[in-house]
Amino acid sequence: MxxxxxxxxxxxxxxxxxxxxxxxxxxxxxxxxxxxxxxxxxxxxxxxxxxxxxxxxxxxxxxxxxxxxxxxxxxxxxxxxxxxxxxxxxxxxxxxxxxxxxxxxxxxxxxxxxxxxxxxxxxxxxxxxxxxxxxxxxxxxxxxxxxxxxxxxxxxxxxxxxxCEVSAAAFREWLKQRYGTLDALNTAWGTAFWGQTYGEWSQVGxxxxxxxxxxxxxxxxxxxxxxxxxxxxxxxxxxxxxxxxxxxxxxxxxxxxxxxxxxxxxxxxxxxxxxxxxxxxxxxxxxxxxxxxxxxxxxxxxxxxxxxxxxxxxxxxxxxxxxxxxxxxxxxxxxxxxxxxxxxxxxxxxxxxxxxxxxxxxxxxxxxxxxxxxxxxxxxxxxxxxxxxxxxRGSTVRARAAILWDWESLWAQDLDWRPSVDLAPRAQVREYYERLWRDKVTVDFARPAGDLSQYAAVFAPASYLLTAEAVANLTAYVEAGGHLVVGPFSGVVDQDDAVHPGGWNGALRELLQVSVEEVLPLPAEGTVTLTGDVRGRVWAEDLLPLGAETVLAYLDGPAAGRAAVTRRTLGAGTATYVSTVLDHTVLAAVTDPVLDLAGITVERDLPWDLELVSRHGTDGAEYVFAVNHAVTPVDLTIDGTDLLTGETCAGSAKIPAGGVRIFRR
Structure with a gap:
């Protein structure tokens, strides 16, 4: 930019x-x-x-x-x-x-x-x-x-x-810039599998x-x-x-x-x-x-x-x-x-x-x-x-939590022959986002290898592809006091879609202090029960804790008796691993303890469909947007001046059904 x-x-x-x-x-x-x-x-x-x-x-x-x-x-x-x-x-x-x-x-x-x-x-x-x-x-x-x-x-x-053929020629030039030699390309693509090794650039289509x-x-x-x-x-x-x-x-x-x-x-x-x-x-x-x-x-x-x-x-x-x-x-x-x-x-x-x-x-x-x-x-x-x-105008939004989003990882996970068609990475992100949205926690999105230092908590619901650079960045984030939550089937492959050595989560094995011994996709509509009356969907994993503590365990399903959610402390921070898919209605069992460690307050006293988010001016002013998506009015505890009506609110304000109020404080 x-x-x-x-x-x-x-x-x-x-x-x-x-x-x-x-x-x-x-x-x-x-x-x-x-x-x-x-x-x-x-x-x-x-x-x-x-x-x-x-x-x-x-x-x-x-x-x-x-x-x-x-x-x-x-x-x-x-x-x-x-x-x-x-x-x-x-x-x-x-x-x-x-x-x-x-x-x-x-x-x-x-x-x-x-x-x-x-x-x-x-x-x-x-x-x-x-x-x-x-x-x-x-x-x-x-x-x-x-x-x-x-x-x-x-x-x-x-x-x-x-x-087309024009694209094919341009693609070959792009590959030459990326890899330099055919040997490097053959190695990155693993062309020894199925006898796909290339001997001339003109053979690559x-x-x-x-x-x-x-x-x-x-x-x-x-x-x-x-x-x-x-x-x-x-x-x-x-x-x-x-x-x-x-x-x-x-x-x-x-x-x-x-x-x-x-x-x-x-x-x-x-x-x-x-x-x-x-x-x-x-x-x-x-x-x-x-x-x-x-x-x-x-x-x-x-x-x-x-x-x-x-x-x-x-x-x-x-x-x-x-x-x-x-x-x-x-x-x-x-x-x-x-x-x-x-x-x-x-x-x-x-x-x-x-x-x-x-x-x-x-x-x-x-x-x-x-x-x-x-x-x-x-x-x-x-x-x-x-x-x-x-x-x-010109004011900005501040977030203390972030969700990781990586288009290359999404491209890779979307390809054919993955363990389950039901493990949808964007849907996993949506569930974490909706949990935080309902709790009135404003989030940014961030790259796995980007600067995470401003965030007290980072959520990685779907990080199938992780580079060594990204893993080092996440490790440094946790060591410095950040609180990381990682979803299932993460850290599986590198930038070439090659499985990392060391297990199904090889890239994150050391950081999370847990090894994924085997992935256990569930049948269609299948569920598993975790301790705390938490219900998982789509997916389970056979986990071997290597130093991480078990937070929640599987009570039934293919991994019954094994760890389902783990946490380890590293430096001043923590790394939590969630090995099944949890929807937003039960995710609080995972997110609440992490947000508490991060010092981020959740809001449960207000209806879930009241949207609250603030913008901040350079003069110190805060502009609180209260957007009521419900069909009934909501009483909001707040002090400030309503920018739309000029009304001064001392202690409380009513947000009309389907309406919006914006307060300066």
Whole structure:
């Protein structure tokens, strides 16, 4: 991440969304500006899907309509997040370059006519994308309305990998840079297994579908390569924009938990400001918890600095099996939850609902029902609310606990032929996160090899792949006084997906002082009972304590009578190992003692569905966000001034059902 400051010319919390005026006749644009002003909109994203209009023929540009849009927005006092439209190559590009269409793993070729990208390694795409980006930067790079550049759109969705010959050649070059020699590659990939040894670089291809499962190390490296190729597409455009539009930050919109192919720890170092898209999962009855997890992960990617919610929805989306409309007040709760967790810009997809195309049933700030609709009225109220909260801008969230998140480990564990399809690493993370969310414990997310010194407690629910560097980092963290909790099937393999020597948890054997002698997956719907009336699911392990004490033991199941949860002291800290899957309803049996050791207080006197999180200003002020997701009001013990009503609360305040209050103290 560069040292670029927050958005130039922006002196308030940002509110707005994707604006696609090219879908409408120009007489509608005047109405748009009038309604935007009414709603308090002060930032919009434009041009993201407009390549075919801006460059209707190769090298021939038409910026007239975009000039009028930007001038209109500027005159209305609305800042611009200007997109490079490189997510949607024009029809002429595909006609000229049919060979750069994406090849799927099964060898089929993707048709055009949607959105996405061609082969990320294509030199033809690099040239064309660089040309349109250069022309945009020359024309608008110093325009006073432009506060941000928005490169592409949601990298990795829907295209994250290509298995064509161009990709194969680029992959070989990537491997040469990584390994240097074929001998080193053969060793890392364990190609002696199944007779896969390579004698020439030209023999190395992409891991397309084969007769049975492919070499997992080969597939893991291809995932790394594919991430790097897409990141290279971004940085090429970013560098053009930095050169031709100095002082204007450059970003792209992440999908923190919904785009598993991107290693966003890497990406976050390359953007000037972190931005994220989040949409509720309609099938999740506790989707507010998933929202908070996504927001906390995004804030962590931003290094604790303010970030942009680039997209969310005013009501239903259109691409899930059952697209549930948000109920009255839910849009405001969602938006203010993101604000509470560090977002200084609250944006939507999109401003005006589309009449045509694949997303015509996606909600918008200005829905099909128009400006007299409930949704638009709620949008107007939200804009007014954010306008009253400018004092919060620039404040930060502090967390004393962290959860480890590593995309490479997730890629590796997602591969074929693992001991149980039910051991889902993201689901394990969600259970730990929800336990802490319900207990009103704010968390960051962190890399296993990252700086953990600011956290009193660190949770590693799913750390299948751990490098020697990460193990040394975790050991040093515990020795210095940190309290670590590790979930099952962790420390199993190294960066090449090779099993560490010394047992199923070989990398962590010394730190945890326990050896996993055998993993014991449970049958479908199987459970095990632990001491303390704790129920485990999915998984058990045959543990041999080497010095760790037994905290909980198995009472039944394949490991009956053996240790289930262990703890050892090392230096000033502790390391706890949990060898089964515990859901959030019973996880307190593990987390409570650890949080107590860490000096972190849990809150159980309030309803679980009252969300509490604070932001802290440089002047010492604390802004407490109380978001009530329940259908009944909640009495909260608090002193402070309600930023939304001006009311001074001495001792207690009532948080209305489905409502939000924000207190300064």
């Amino acid at each position: 560069s040292d670029q400051s927050w958005l130039p010319g922006v002196q308030a919390l940002s509110f707005g969304g994707d604006y696609n005026p090219e879908q409408w006749p120009e007489e509608v644009w005047t109405e748009d500006l009038e309604l935007m002003r009414r709603a308090g909109v002060n930032l919009v994203s434009i041009g993201i899907f407009s390549w075919a209009l801006l460059e209707p023929r190769p090298g021939e540009f038409d910026f007239g309509w975009l000039d009028r849009v930007i001038e209109g927005l500027h005159g209305a006092g609305i800042r611009v997040d200007l997109g490079t439209p490189t997510v949607v190559p024009p029809a002429w590009f595909w006609q000229q370059n049919p060979h750069v269409r994406v090849v799927n793993r099964d060898g089929s070729v993707q048709a055009t006519g949607s959105r996405g990208i061609c082969c990320p390694s294509s030199p033809e795409y690099a040239d064309a994308a660089g040309r349109i980006t250069t022309e945009l930067a020359k024309r608008y790079g110093n325009h006073p309305a432009v506060s941000l550049w928005h490169v592409h759109n949601e990298y990795g969705a829907p295209v994250s990998e290509c298995y 992409v891991p397309a579908l084969s007769a049975t499962t492919s070499n997992p190390a080969h597939r893991l490296d291809f995932a790394r390569f594919s991430n790097d190729e897409l990141l290279g597409c971004f940085t090429r455009e970013r560098d053009i924009l930095h050169e031709l539009s100095p002082g204007i930050p450059v970003t792209t919109n992440f999908m923190a938990t919904n785009c598993p192919s991107m290693d966003l720890w890497k990406w976050s170092r390359e953007v000037d400001v972190v931005a994220n898209d989040h949409y509720l999962t309609a099938a999740d009855p506790r989707s507010q918890v998933g929202l908070a997890l996504d927001a906390d992960l995004t804030r962590s990617l931003a290094g604790g600095r303010p970030w942009i919610l680039m997209e969310h929805s005013s009501s239903a989306v259109n691409w899930q099996p059952r697209n549930l409309a948000k109920r009255p007040g839910e849009m405001a709760r969602n938006s203010l939850s993101h604000l509470a967790r560090g977002a200084d810009a609250i944006l939507f997809f999109q401003w005006r609902a589309s009449r045509r195309g694949a997303e015509k049933f996606h909600s918008a700030m200005l829905p099909h029902a128009g400006a007299k609709s409930r949704v638009f009225e709620e949008v107007v109220r939200l804009g007014s609310t954010l306008g009253d909260l400018d004092v919060v």
